[in-house]
Amino acid sequence: MIEAKNLTKIFKKKDGSNLYAVENLSFEANKGEIVVLLGVNGAGKTTTMRMLSTVLKPSSGTAQLEGYNIIEQPQKVRVNLGFLSGDTGLYARLTAREVITYFGRLYDVPDEKILKRIDELTDLLDMHDFLDKKVDLLSTGMKQKVSIARSIIHDPPVMIFDEPTVGLDILTAKNIVEFIHKCKADDKCVLFSTHIMREAERIADKIVMIHEGKILAEGSWEDLKQDTGVRDLDDIFIYYVDRTKQERGSEPQ
Numbered sequence: 001m002i003e004a005k006n007l008t009k010i011f012k013k014k015d016g017s018n019l020y021a022v023e024n025l026s027f028e029a030n031k032g033e034i035v036v037l038l039g040v041n042g043a044g045k046t047t048t049m050r051m052l053s054t055v056l057k058p059s060s061g062t063a064q065l066e067g068y069n070i071i072e073q074p075q076k077v078r079v080n081l082g083f084l085s086g087d088t089g090l091y092a093r094l095t096a097r098e099v100i101t102y103f104g105r106l107y108d109v110p111d112e113k114i115l116k117r118i119d120e121l122t123d124l125l126d127m128h129d130f131l132d133k134k135v136d137l138l139s140t141g142m143k144q145k146v147s148i149a150r151s152i153i154h155d156p157p158v159m160i161f162d163e164p165t166v167g168l169d170i171l172t173a174k175n176i177v178e179f180i181h182k183c184k185a186d187d188k189c190v191l192f193s194t195h196i197m198r199e200a201e202r203i204a205d206k207i208v209m210i211h212e213g214k215i216l217a218e219g220s221w222e223d224l225k226q227d228t229g230v231r232d233l234d235d236i237f238i239y240y241v242d243r244t245k246q247e248r249g250s251e252p253q
Helices: 045-052 074-079 096-106 111-125 140-152 170-185 197-203 221-228 233-249
Strands: 002-012 018-029 033-038 060-065 081-085 158-162 189-194 206-211 214-219
Touching: 002 045, 018 033, 018 045, 018 060, 018 189, 018 206, 018 214, 033 045, 033 170, 033 197, 045 060, 045 081, 045 158, 045 189, 074 081, 081 140, 096 111, 096 140, 111 140, 111 170, 140 170, 158 170, 170 189, 170 197, 189 197, 197 233, 206 221, 206 233, 214 221, 214 233, 221 233
Parallel strands: 033 189, 033 206, 081 158, 158 189
Antiparallel strands: 002 018, 002 060, 206 214
């Protein structure tokens, strides 16, 4: 599972002032559950996921993945994590098979298990036609399948998807969503970020709404509808943004 506690990331602006990209974020994601971080571009979703994946160190706060602390046990966190974003890098001169093999070895997966996992993932992601083609000859959708395979070659219990469908055609995006549902069926813990409201509606067990680095609200879609009296997720998000502005405006100066 994922347990974030008061995660905060501060960047310095050119004028020396602080920019709170993420401020005191706390939430949980459990096994067999798809939790969606939902917010507009620049809300802090990617920064949050990069902290959880140990790419960025929090300014304060912490988190645990599968019981391992992201600050004190980063290597243990990485072993238990598959991380996929829309711009995951691949090595253009290698074939898809070679890329997947390379990352399997980085995770210390034995060669015989890598061979077995490649067979499994090739069937799962329908990569038979391009498994031995060089990456620079692949379409965007094919590359995304290779990115998925290299992210899960070590069969991690926790999956983080950072806006993985951005820029993809509708069929490839559908394949990604189907794969995410399979992760849930396999009892994996799934954290997925998006700024597309309809996408969140389709896949989320729980939605964590983020705006300007802070949590606006969280709960199932039904919980949020009941709380706001609004049925459309776009309108629900706007409702919470407006309510937060009103609350801040009423605070004493």
